[in-house]
Amino acid sequence: MKQARHPDADEMELVAVMAALSDPIRVGVARVLADGRERGWGELRVPVAKSTLSHHLRVLRDAGITRTRQEGTRCYVTLRRDDLQDRFPGLLDAVLDAAGADNVGQHVELVADA
Known part of the structure; x- marks a missing residue:
């Protein structure tokens, strides 16, 4: 499988970071991850389809906010x-x-039994 590309810190752009954080789902994911722990995608309880969650996680990764x-x-x-x-x-x-x-x-939470 292809490895995801993560921008280096000096490649992060303010506009991209702000755009990524302009969506409530993505802000919710950032809030959940703010405890510093690595989480499996299946641990995230998000009120969207898996394909939509995948899109949101890609936007966060591409902006440099998360690492996958x-x-x-x-x-x-x-x-x-x-x-x-x-x-x-x-x-x-x-x-x-x-x-x-x-x-x-x-509305973004962790699955209780994860």
């Missing part, structure tokens, strides 16, 4: 908090804090 790792047929995702902090200091925390205050993305 494939292991066999399973995919795992992590938030690139350190890279985002280095490239755009304070941006991710500001977005996550505002999203939490406004309940943006609250």
Whole structure:
């Protein structure tokens, strides 16, 4: 299988990051991943079809917000908090804090038994 391309931190563009974080589903995924743990795609409870979730995760990866790792047929995702902090200091925390205050993305959760 083809490996996903992840932009280096210095390749991340502010406009791409902001565009990726302009969707409530993607903000919700970022909120769930903000605990720093790697999550399997199957652990994410998202109110969209699997193909739509795959699209959202690709947008986040292409912008440099997440890193995807494939292991066999399973995919795992992590938030690139350190890279985002280095490239755009304070941006991710500001977005996550505002999203939490406004309940943006609250419908994205972890599967309880994962």
